[in-house]
Amino acid sequence: MPTSTPIRSLTIVIPAYNEAERLPRSLMRIIDWASGQRLTVDLLVVDDGSVDDTARIAEETVGDKLPLTVLRNEPNRGKGFSVRRGMSEARGDCVLFTDADLSTPIEEADRLLAAIAQGADVAIGSRGMTASAVQVHQPWWREKSGQLFGLLVQLLVLPGIHDSQCGFKCFRHEAAKKISRHQTLESWAFDVEVLLIARKLGYDVAEIPIRWVNDPNTKVAILSDGPRMLIDMVRARLRHRRLSPQ
Numbered sequence: 001m002p003t004s005t006p007i008r009s010l011t012i013v014i015p016a017y018n019e020a021e022r023l024p025r026s027l028m029r030i031i032d033w034a035s036g037q038r039l040t041v042d043l044l045v046v047d048d049g050s051v052d053d054t055a056r057i058a059e060e061t062v063g064d065k066l067p068l069t070v071l072r073n074e075p076n077r078g079k080g081f082s083v084r085r086g087m088s089e090a091r092g093d094c095v096l097f098t099d100a101d102l103s104t105p106i107e108e109a110d111r112l113l114a115a116i117a118q119g120a121d122v123a124i125g126s127r128g129m130t131a132s133a134v135q136v137h138q139p140w141w142r143e144k145s146g147q148l149f150g151l152l153v154q155l156l157v158l159p160g161i162h163d164s165q166c167g168f169k170c171f172r173h174e175a176a177k178k179i180s181r182h183q184t185l186e187s188w189a190f191d192v193e194v195l196l197i198a199r200k201l202g203y204d205v206a207e208i209p210i211r212w213v214n215d216p217n218t219k220v221a222i223l224s225d226g227p228r229m230l231i232d233m234v235r236a237r238l239r240h241r242r243l244s245p246q
Helices: 023-034 054-062 079-089 106-117 140-156 173-182 190-200 222-239
Strands: 009-016 040-047 068-072 094-098 122-126 133-136 168-172 205-209 211-213
Touching (some): 009 023, 009 079, 009 106, 023 054, 040 054, 040 079, 054 068, 068 079, 079 094, 079 173, 094 106, 094 173, 106 122, 106 168, 106 205, 122 190, 140 222, 168 173, 173 190, 190 205, 190 222
Parallel strands (some): 009 094, 040 068, 122 205, 133 211
Antiparallel strands (some): 094 168
């Protein structure tokens, strides 16, 4: 039976590639949210080899409002690598990674943290559950493609998970460290690998319905990235087939 666990601190990991325009608005919203929390919040921005002023703007926006660490990848390594690096260096009792555009409003972190406080090791935001609220939808063809990918993920790798790809996931400190140690994918399919590893290691994964607002400036290209994601998903399943709780 999962047991209730107090959470005293949270590290928010934000992978960012050329996010100088969108990042300030998201950081200010996180700062506002953090000001109303009882737990200690720090930020960790992983600048994935940006060619704009992402790192400088992050530092200027946050200032002394919250503790901030900026890590920089040279060259660009991909979102999976950036999340793995951020999770491995996070210090909080819990580690939340979120997309730089905050398509999932930061206020939804309360739901994920509540699930972890009640005993889950990993809590993931989901757009695919009955209680989820998708307030601004993607174009129909992108949404249908995402649903098809989700079905394949359930059939091949993660039965019972409605939405593996939502960029809003929270981990207990220990789970974040152990999962990141085994993670290998640097592509967009890293979310599937992360959840596969979590299950293989015996962690309790809670899927939580969230509010979500589509950002039309998404960086995932369905036609070019989709086939690679499927291949990487199969590779991850084969690569971790012998992984088990230790």
